[in-house]
Amino acid sequence: MNSAADFTSQDSATRISVGEAITPESLGASSDPAPEETARYALLLGDDCLILAQRLGHWISRAPELEEDIALGNIALDLLGHARFLLTYAGSAWGKSEDDLAYFRSEEEFRSCRLVEQDNGDFAQTIARQLLFSFYTYELYQRLVDSADTTLAAVADKALKEVDYHQDHAAQWLFRLGGGTEESARRMQAGLEAVWPYLEELFADVEPTAALAQQGIAVLPSSLREPVLHRLRTTIEEAGLRVPEAKGALGADRSGRFSEHRGFILAEMQVLARQHPGATW
Amino acid sequence: MSNEKPDLRAVDTTHGSITEQAQAAADDARVGWEHFQQLMEEDKRVEPRDWMPEQYRKTLVRQVSQHAHSEIIGMQPEGNWISRAPSLKRKSVLMAKVQDEAGHGLYLYSAAETLGTSRDEMYQQLYTGKAKYSSIFNYPARTWADVGAIGWLVDGAAITNQVPLCRASYGPYGRAMVRVCKEESFHQRQGWEILYTLSHGTPAQKQMAQDAVDRTYGPALQMFGPPDADSPNSQQSMAWNIKRFSNDELRQRFVDMIVPQAEALGLTLPDPELKWNEERGHYDYSDLDWDEFFSVVKGNGPLNHQRLAHYRAARDNGAWVREAAAAYAAKQADSSRDSALLSA
Numbered sequence: 022m023n024s025a026a027d028f029t030s031q032d033s034a035t036r037i038s039v040g041e042a043i044t045p046e047s048l049g050a051s052s053d054p055a056p057e058e059t060a061r062y063a064l065l066l067g068d069d070c071l072i073l074a075q076r077l078g079h080w081i082s083r084a085p086e087l088e089e090d091i092a093l094g095n096i097a098l099d100l101l102g103h104a105r106f107l108l109t110y111a112g113s114a115w116g117k118s119e120d121d122l123a124y125f126r127s128e129e130e131f132r133s134c135r136l137v138e139q140d141n142g143d144f145a146q147t148i149a150r151q152l153l154f155s156f157y158t159y160e161l162y163q164r165l166v167d168s169a170d171t172t173l174a175a176v177a178d179k180a181l182k183e184v185d186y187h188q189d190h191a192a193q194w195l196f197r198l199g200g201g202t203e204e205s206a207r208r209m210q211a212g213l214e215a216v217w218p219y220l221e222e223l224f225a226d227v228e229p230t231a232a233l234a235q236q237g238i239a240v241l242p243s244s245l246r247e248p249v250l251h252r253l254r255t256t257i258e259e260a261g262l263r264v265p266e267a268k269g270a271l272g273a274d275r276s277g278r279f280s281e282h283r284g285f286i287l288a289e290m291q292v293l294a295r296q297h298p299g300a301t302w
Numbered sequence: 303m304s305n306e307k308p309d310l311r312a313v314d315t316t317h318g319s320i321t322e323q324a325q326a327a328a329d330d331a332r333v334g335w336e337h338f339q340q341l342m343e344e345d346k347r348v349e350p351r352d353w354m355p356e357q358y359r360k361t362l363v364r365q366v367s368q369h370a371h372s373e374i375i376g377m378q379p380e381g382n383w384i385s386r387a388p389s390l391k392r393k394s395v396l397m398a399k400v401q402d403e404a405g406h407g408l409y410l411y412s413a414a415e416t417l418g419t420s421r422d423e424m425y426q427q428l429y430t431g432k433a434k435y436s437s438i439f440n441y442p443a444r445t446w447a448d449v450g451a452i453g454w455l456v457d458g459a460a461i462t463n464q465v466p467l468c469r470a471s472y473g474p475y476g477r478a479m480v481r482v483c484k485e486e487s488f489h490q491r492q493g494w495e496i497l498y499t500l501s502h503g504t505p506a507q508k509q510m511a512q513d514a515v516d517r518t519y520g521p522a523l524q525m526f527g528p529p530d531a532d533s534p535n536s537q538q539s540m541a542w543n544i545k546r547f548s549n550d551e552l553r554q555r556f557v558d559m560i561v562p563q564a565e566a567l568g569l570t571l572p573d574p575e576l577k578w579n580e581e582r583g584h585y586d587y588s589d590l591d592w593d594e595f596f597s598v599v600k601g602n603g604p605l606n607h608q609r610l611a612h613y614r615a616a617r618d619n620g621a622w623v624r625e626a627a628a629a630y631a632a633k634q635a636d637s638s639r640d641s642a643l644l645s646a
Contacts, residue, residue, distance in 0.1 A: 071390075075385060078384040078385060078393075078397055079384075081377065081384060081397065081400050081401065081404070082377040082378050082381040082400070082404075082612070082616065083612075083615070083616045084616065084620065085616075085619070085620025085621075085623035085624055086620060086623070086624060086627075087374070087404055087407055087408055087411075088408070089623075090377070090401070090404040091401055091404045091405060091408070094397055094398075094400065094401035097397055098394060098397050098398055098401070101390065101393060101394050101397065102394065104390070105390050105391075105394070108390070119390050120389045120390055123390055124388075124389075143619070144619075144620065144623045196630070197626055197627050197630040198623070198626050198630075200630050200633060201625070201626025201627060201628075201629045201630040202622070202625055202626045202629045204622050204625075204626070205622060205623070205625070205626030205629075208622065289385050289386060290385060290386065292386055293386050293387075293388045293446055294388045294389070297388070297504060297506060297507065300388075300503055300504050300506075300507055301499060301503055302388040302389045302392055302446075302496075302499060302500075
């Protein structure tokens with residue numbers, strides 16, 4: 022890559038340093054490969070972030086205002102960053118790269134929850150999805166920082182600061198739309214109703230999460246239900262909206278067997294990489 | 303024009319007669335004009351509160367808002383690849399890049415607002431198709447290599463154009479350009495690096511890179527605008543220290559820059575006439591297809607309709623959100639006024 026490096030020294034405005042790949046060192050985490058079960062847990066957490074980043078990225082150039090193109094893009098970038106940490110760590114267990122895992126796993130191998138797979142819908146539905154997911158991840162990472170696994174703890178520590186902004190962004194829009202016009206309140210309520218059935222899946226004690234929670238590595242999903250629901254209820258009521266009554270949709274096991282969205286999301290995300298297997302980009 | 307006599311009672315005469323006031327206004331304008339001329343002669347900056355000729359203001363609003371619109375429409379061709387970027391690193395870099403473009407749009411709209419045109423007014427001009435934006439964005443980003451070609455050639459041409467604009471006489475514009483140029487140089491480097499990776503990858507990847515360069519080269523050279531002889535506004539912009547070099551000078555500078563870069567990439571530029579001219583100390587290149595250029599400017603490019611429809615859909619679909627945000631802000635302002643009254 023000598024010629025690439027030379028390019029920066031030419032007389033142009035292009036004087037920049039080469040970008041750095043994410044390394045465990047940059048997180049201050051262990052560079053040991055992840056144990057098998059921990060890797061499966063990291064994959065589950067990473068898939069949520071990756072799929073939501075994929076969904077949110079669609080808003081860039083389509084948002085209601087220029088500032089929101091930037092804000093939603095920022096959140097998508099943060100989530101993609103979290104996904105990259107988590108997938109890289111997960112892949113260390115099996116000698117796989119983040120891209121192997123993102124681009125060359127099939128639908129049945131993903132572990133994303135259905136909440137993040139839901140359509141963007143209108144802006145209100147996207148905000149509703151953001152509200153649920155960011156409140157959940159905030160509570161999750163707040164506990165995961167104490168994980169016995171130092172890498173997961175370090176990722177959670179980094180992500181927590183960013184997710185704090187994400188939940189603020191979602192809550193501020195919830196207030197604006199809930200207290201804005203009649204139409205915005207109606208749409209915000211409809212957005213909440215649309216995503217609410219997929220909230221429950223976040224609290225399902227699937228494996229290997231439950232077993233890892235016993236060892237102090239993972240956070241037991243069901244332990245998050247009360248704190249997340251409590252904060253969601255309070256915030257939604259403060260916005261002058263109703264807390265949806267819908268029960269959790271059946272099939273809350275992250276298997277993908279009960280999702281029609283996942284296949285389309287992956288088809289689009291993976292298409293180019295799969296046309297050129299083994300290629301470097 | 304009404305034939306009625308003006309109602310003189312409405313005229314403020316506390317500061318002298320109408321004639322005296324007119325004289326004072328003329329004196330102010332003369333002082334402003336002299337100050338402006340002096341700034342031009344000394345190559346200094348004009349700031350928003352300085353007097354400026356109306357035509358100078360109009361030229362700047364047109365140029366700065368067109369630049370802002372180009373950033374906004376320019377989000378679309380690359381945005382098209384965010385969902386399909388072939389690696390997570392590329393996806394992340396591309397997302398950051400398109401987001402930067404939204405940021406550039408913001409700086410530039412803000413700079414134009416200091417000239418007295420609101421962002422909404424500029425949005426409206428883009429929405430109705432009255433405002434122009436860079437024609438290059440009316441071409442499709444069909445393959446992943448287009449993301450590289452846009453970065454290398456389109457952002458490269460933009461930087462060549464914009465680096466001298468950092469010294470533009472209008473302060474807010476020049477300062478916005480400093481920031482824009484810093485980020486654009488990342489973009490150009492990223493584009494070049496995408497193409498470098500492709501041209502050193504599989505044969506299919508290399509072909510993809512060559513194809514994108516073949517399609518982007520001509521339109522990128524046209525980004526500098528028509529040849530000097532057909533660019534009537536350039537002279538005035540140069541006299542006002544907005545533009546520092548002519549279209550053809552900048553185009554030549556760009557060609558001279560990209561020829562060795564293309565060699566380093568291992569890709570060819572689609573012009574058989576391209577060769578070093580020892581005498582001129584520059585590369586010679588073929589005439590460009592200006593009929594095509596003007597046809598795209600007039601709205602007949604491959605994607606003019608699609609780009610505008612995408613923009614309009616985003617504005618239309620977001621209208622209820624903006625209304626809600628405004629209504630909420632108004633309610634908040636009312637309630638804080640009420641509580642201020644209660645506590646008074």
